Amino acid sequence: MLDKKYEAKEKESKWLNYWQEKKIYEFKPDAREVFSIDTPPPTVNGKIHIGHIFSYTQTEMVARYKRLRGYNVFYPFGFDDNGLPSERLVEKEQGKKAKEIGREEFAKLCYETTDKYESEFQDLFSKMGVSTDWQIHYKTVSPTTIKISQRSFLDLVNKGHCYHKESPALWCNECLTSIAQAELETKTIKTTFNYVNFKTVEDNEEFTIATTRPELLPAIVCVFVNPEDKVHNHLIGKTAHIPVIDVEVPIMGDEKVAIDKGTGVVMCCTFGDQTDIEWWKKYNLPLKYIFTEDGCIASFVPNYGGMKIKEARKKIVEDLTNGGYIQKIEELEHEVQTHERCGKEVEYTVMKQWFIDIMNHKEDFLRIGNEIKWHPEHMHNRYNEWVSNIMWDWCISRQRYFGVPFPIWYCKDCGEVILAREEDLPVNPLVDKPSISSCPKCGSKEFIPETDIMDTWATSSVTPLINMRYGEKDNLESILKPMSLRTNASEIIRTWDFYTIVKSFYHFGERPWDNVMISGFVMADKGEKISKSKGNSKIEPMDAINEYSADVVRYWAGTGRLGSDIVFSDETLLRGKKLVNKIWNVSKFIEMHLQDYVDKEFNDFEYIDRWIIAKYQEMEKGFIKYLDEYEVGLALNTLEKFFWNFCDNYIEIVKHRLYRPEEFGDIPRYSGQKTVYMLLYKLLQDFSIFFPFITEEIYQELYKFNDSIHLTEIKFMDYDFNKELVTGDKLVEIISSVRGEKSSNNLSLKTPVKYLEINASQDIEEAINSSIKDFKATLFINNLQINHQDNDYEIKKIELEIEEKTA
């Protein structure tokens, strides 16, 4: 028997253990069709917040739904312990920079730290009822993953999509590494706009350039004006003298110069910004790179060499002012590109780096985007927008320590790239030696290992490959190419989704998945995204589980619409709590009335039973439709609405028949038993997607067809009770009106109705007559009079038996 009260905490831990012991969520390839989910490996950087719970739970619900629909669900979990986020976490915990700790020791600390957090993460996700097979979970830095990631790299190099080249790249002089365009974040900062006077060498004509970065004066290689600019275009062809620096550079024309910005005259440096690089390439300008990798002015720059960039800026403005070259200085608020991991302004650099070709295959990436179904559909635009506008090849070299090493050495003498052999993977070039003893090009016997590691996204973009064990003997390529579903939030469409598509296209020439499902964010309050940096999360996941139970927290997560943000709301949790409680109570009620029940073929359903069965079938259609679109929230809403109707109306009507067979007869009672038996099972299955714990508890007690409700399959009923669908609703309406009459007279619902007179159409009259016993019992009617009218119904008279209340 079900307990009087449901103790969530105790039951949830019981079923967690049970599922684990019985391996309920184990993935084994078999004859069933596979539904595979590529879920984001959360970044191991300290904490899972309620936002993670929100989006992961929605995905999890899809996994449970597909399992109920008979799919063999492949749903592995991963952890991203790659690169910078982990390194920064370790640096923070140690209070020391990686450089000070030393490469080997640092990597060890990274492994220890990520392991520690991963077990915490796993515990939390398990407690939330995530139905993943932990046997096949992966880490983005592990021998297996490194092997697959390196194999992916070698494949791209061999196919000519990955190249090593000296090229401008984005550089973070806080993290001391190059970064990708996708890792940029724009920030508004306050700075000054300095109007600096220049002169032409030819005729000493003065002109002004406005700049936010005067420290770049020593890097100027050229001055540009717009050929359409009537004020300045006569300068084209002349030579500009750079004040203080005392260097002469040509003045050229280019239509990219905005006449109305600043003074309309622009200095071009190597490299101040994106445009500088474009001009540098377009006009083949000389390279005058003046920064060091740690954010200083290079020592070869006279007067300013060795200074920090900001110091140099100050000093140079001082010198300009003293020389009388500053016309004015304006305060300015403008947006700069910063590195999203550390928030520091990025610079450009020139060095040899590994790049993956993006620019030559944009059309292919767009085409593949079209082949994938996006949920919600409008998220496809985000992808298109990004791909269409991307301007750089993807730089995958990072000058960091912890991550996937490049399986590469360089010949010390001629610089020839020596690739590792595939059979030797995984390879750490710092420890391992190349398979060849001498350089095939020059014969040198000395090799230099690549010290860089790969970009975080270079490895997380291979999650489908990790899942399918790409290139391994026991691979799952045939069933996971493509995977069924990728899920993530909208902010990483341009990174994780895009890069995964790039890799899949280069490796296999096809899409990595059939569907992409995008979740929204959790907002702390209206208009404020919950983020680690702001620390504005009002609730910790573990606290929420302890306070409300995992099922209830899942309810909250499950109410969100795809792609839409959600606010953390106590009201929603309360609503979930009530729903879970109601499921328990109605199950107890049904269990009570099934003590003597034996399931058998039966078709002689009572009217009101036919009605609720028809209502269920109608609801189920919408429910399934929503789930097939991954709209778990709308599906839950549909189900919940039906469920309350089932409890408050149907159960209230049928209970009299279930309690009193002597009055209603054994067969009508059996009809009610059969109905609640069937529908509770269906409801438990449906609810098991959202509430895996409580539904399991009830299933095990009442049904137990197999080891777990989560291994059952949804079977559709096909009763044709369409007529009851409409007239039954009318019946409920009439019942509701009569109850209203009692209620507004401040009477108990048990108050007998002495006389009820209704005018009704033929259909409704038939409905009442077909359910006459249920109808009268529900409302406690003594005398009922039905008159005929053409359409609908009208309640003519309600006489209640009013007891005199004794004082």
Add this chain to the structure above:
RNA sequence: GGGCGAUUAGCUCAGUUGGUUAGAGUACUUGCCUUACAAGCAAGGUGUCGUAGGUUCGAGUCCUACAUCGCCCACCA
């Protein structure tokens, strides 16, 4: 500045292809201890559907413009 989305009851949100008096929950008020549930049941009031136009017999729903908010991108001289 560009792209996408949102704007419906005090709060959190539904509203499917345009079709009568716009719906839930919550909060509030009133009543009811009804052989599952007081974490319950019944009843009740609450809305210029962001603003302004347009299409239509008919618009919360379609079109245009604007406003506010959010996400992403660009501008950074």
